[in-house]
Amino acid sequence: MRIGELASASGISRDSLRFYERAGLLKARRQQNGYRDYPAEAVQLLLYIKTAQKLGFSLAEIGTNLARLRTAPDQDAAVGALLADKLQVVEQRLDELTALRNELRNRLGQTCPLRLQPSVGVETRTGPERAARRLDF
Amino acid sequence: MRIGELASASGISRDSLRFYERAGLLKARRQQNGYRDYPAEAVQLLLYIKTAQKLGFSLAEIGTNLARLRTAPDQDAAVGALLADKLQVVEQRLDELTALRNELRNRLGQTCPLRLQPSVGVETRTGPERAARRLDF
DNA sequence: CTAAAGCCTGGAGTACACTCCAAGGTCAAG
């Protein structure tokens, strides 16, 4: 599989794939002509990378995880641990978002959840009737 | 309120506050000596900015939202709309994360959720017994 | 009065993750 094919199969640009290679995330063997040659599994790997990115992992972290995986004595266990870690991250993020959602719902039910002036801290000193015009937010 | 006070009250560095000012997010009036002077509400505004950032909004988007708010004919309505929008974003993200969590849980229950070779696409051609050693992931 | 802490500005530097470009090699179709 050449780079263009992998790019369209994974939805990741050729340039990004080469960038990932430099970053040590995705190696490729080479054809006689020097073209990169990817195995079919690379698509899955890229999907994984995308997912990990969505979870807030940097490419460096993802690379470290992948490297650790490749050298783990018990790969099944290592994979399990990694997935479990990710699951934890996801659940923590879910909790945060749920809290945020509840807060937003509460604020929507109120008149005046946060106050800020029309232009915070700027010389809007045109009189007391202007000072009274506050932005509810 | 001077910049250092606001920095410690909001947990945002002085440099960042000045950066936000350049970005148009946070204006400050000035004291006679040229020092920035912030109203107490600035703390709330910064908490809002932090929240919006957590939601994935760029500073530019946040700035646009704030500007729109300040010039809205009906500020209460505008605020309500913005909160409702944010709520939607949060709920969408919750859905995505929930799907991801379910996927992770499923994979944890399986033997072999994703397959990749010890070093994807690299000359690990040491024999068939090596090829059989695949990484479940 | 001095020292330390705090503030100012402009500008440079950093980290991350791309994205684009130039100059050139490869390959299949017409």
Added chain:
DNA sequence: CTTGACCTTGGAGTGTACTCCAGGCTTTAG
């Protein structure tokens, strides 16, 4: 045998969000 699509490299440029620094003024504590 040329055209066009695809590939190679190295390196420069982009956007985001800071972060740090130099050089200099202001304020506060002792």
